[in-house]
Amino acid sequence: MPAGSIDAELFNARVPSGRRWLLWFLYKVLWRTVVGLVIGLRYVWGKMPHPDGPVIYIANHNSHLDAMSLMTIVPSHRIHLTHSVAAQDFFGRSGFRSWSMKNLVNAVLISRSKEDRDVDPIELLDAMLRQGHSLILFPEGTRGVPGVLADFKRGVGHLASRHPDIPVIPVYLDGLYRNLPKGRTLIVPFGGTLVMGDPLSFPAGTSVDAITAKAHSAIASMASELKNENTLPPTDSP
Amino acid sequence: MNKLIEAWEMNAEVQWVIFIILCILVFSSVAWNTWNFLKPGKLVNELLVRTRSWWIMCACFIVTTLAHPLVTHIGLAFLSFALLREMYPLLKLDQRERNVVMLCYAVIPVQYTLAYLGMTTLFLAFIPVFMFVVIPFMLVIRGETQGIVRSIGLMPYSLVAWVYGMSHLALLFHLPEIPGFTAGPQGLLLYLIFLVGINDVLQFGWGKTIGQRAVLPKVSPNKTWEGLIGGVLSVTLIAVALRFLTPLEAWEAAFTGFCVAVAGFMGDAIASGIKRDLGIKNSGNAIPGHGGYLDRLDGFSAAAAPFFHLIYFFGVTAAG
Numbered sequence: 347m348p349a350g351s352i353d354a355e356l357f358n359a360r361v362p363s364g365r366r367w368l369l370w371f372l373y374k375v376l377w378r379t380v381v382g383l384v385i386g387l388r389y390v391w392g393k394m395p396h397p398d399g400p401v402i403y404i405a406n407h408n409s410h411l412d413a414m415s416l417m418t419i420v421p422s423h424r425i426h427l428t429h430s431v432a433a434q435d436f437f438g439r440s441g442f443r444s445w446s447m448k449n450l451v452n453a454v455l456i457s458r459s460k461e462d463r464d465v466d467p468i469e470l471l472d473a474m475l476r477q478g479h480s481l482i483l484f485p486e487g488t489r490g491v492p493g494v495l496a497d498f499k500r501g502v503g504h505l506a507s508r509h510p511d512i513p514v515i516p517v518y519l520d521g522l523y524r525n526l527p528k529g530r531t532l533i534v535p536f537g538g539t540l541v542m543g544d545p546l547s548f549p550a551g552t553s554v555d556a557i558t559a560k561a562h563s564a565i566a567s568m569a570s571e572l573k574n575e576n577t578l579p580p581t582d583s584p
Numbered sequence: 585m586n587k588l589i590e591a592w593e594m595n596a597e598v599q600w601v602i603f604i605i606l607c608i609l610v611f612s613s614v615a616w617n618t619w620n621f622l623k624p625g626k627l628v629n630e631l632l633v634r635t636r637s638w639w640i641m642c643a644c645f646i647v648t649t650l651a652h653p654l655v656t657h658i659g660l661a662f663l664s665f666a667l668l669r670e671m672y673p674l675l676k677l678d679q680r681e682r683n684v685v686m687l688c689y690a691v692i693p694v695q696y697t698l699a700y701l702g703m704t705t706l707f708l709a710f711i712p713v714f715m716f717v718v719i720p721f722m723l724v725i726r727g728e729t730q731g732i733v734r735s736i737g738l739m740p741y742s743l744v745a746w747v748y749g750m751s752h753l754a755l756l757f758h759l760p761e762i763p764g765f766t767a768g769p770q771g772l773l774l775y776l777i778f779l780v781g782i783n784d785v786l787q788f789g790w791g792k793t794i795g796q797r798a799v800l801p802k803v804s805p806n807k808t809w810e811g812l813i814g815g816v817l818s819v820t821l822i823a824v825a826l827r828f829l830t831p832l833e834a835w836e837a838a839f840t841g842f843c844v845a846v847a848g849f850m851g852d853a854i855a856s857g858i859k860r861d862l863g864i865k866n867s868g869n870a871i872p873g874h875g876g877y878l879d880r881l882d883g884f885s886a887a888a889a890p891f892f893h894l895i896y897f898f899g900v901t902a903a904g
Contacts, residue, residue, distance in 0.1 A: 534689075536669060537669050539869075576866055577863060578864055
């Protein structure tokens, strides 16, 4: 792993202050309003306050709206330090895509295949966390089947085990895939729910697989809790 | 700008009804909090949650009603949109029909613009006549006929039930001049909101205190004959007492109140039936403790059109 190339990538991730205000306006003002009034996303906040400093957000992934909606729950003062982790082979396909991912979504693009990369993505994300950045990860790796939680990739486990002091915030996104499903371009408002869980912290020495499994079960239990919240028990009345 | 301020001006009748609403809210907040302080329990907790959401809803309704008519129209249009947006995923119309759903959403601004411009005949025909044909046709030209009977049934139903009905409230702004009637459309709007709201509260209250026999045991065991009759009778009396907001005589107001209470109950029962079939408790969670938009607006959307036509008949047609 050449250290020089990680430095170069980190330099690219550094955000100029103009973009900071752009991101703040785009997500905390504009997108928050659109998501609340037009799309009708309901926010369910966790019991604990949002931790200060760098965090790793993990969420299930079914739609392109997911990363943008997650950006609305990031505290304003850290919006420019929060990066969604996106696939180079999909979002870097054209110049416009990679430009807008970098400047409008504040994403880092990583390569999914082992052959054509000179930087190990885990090393890069690890260095970013060390420098005080926050990350938005979709451990399922792809948008997958709507409403089905796939197995998690082990990236989140690797990162959390290297940084036991950085909390992992599980977020469950329900219904955003209805608004913009895979393979469609028209956003049709159908509502949805964003459940922000309480931060998970893992003591130093927890194994990568244990962290990945715990993160998966945290999101799965949030999903089933949300589903049960509004299901009619056989004897109750509407 | 001057015109905007003129339209905003509040008349004495409207001030009175707002005063009454605030009194009820303050009284019930104080009462339930005292009760909760003395003897906490499940029922008083539910009452507290309900009162808190009534505060929120009354604030929204009163501000929207008293603002410029344009704001009222936009507010009502938003409620219609929120109803459709909430129900379509529950009715499973979000997959193959999504482009036609976009058309259904587009109907809302057109319908409320027709109301705002006062184009009454087109307003009355637009959804139940034109869209009744256009939407099934748009479903057909997708070239996909699987499950089409269901969506042809549901989409026009959803528009009539939750857009057409609600939009009659906007039409109250275009009643012809009625001699001796000073409360204005804002007064009529608050009159209906008050009646439907208090109908909900009183049916709940009568049902909880003396309710024994269920009206619809298989659909909604919480609705009792005692609650229904007590609610309808009390709403009829309240409608007579508040008739200074309307151009109606005492017996006309009584009849209107009776119809609004019964229509509110019918809307409630229909919504309960839909929710039971879908296997859900609430249609959503827009107001914590009070469920989604449909849970709150079922009564309004069912009572709005009958209310408009009763006011029109008694105030305009029968008065000559």
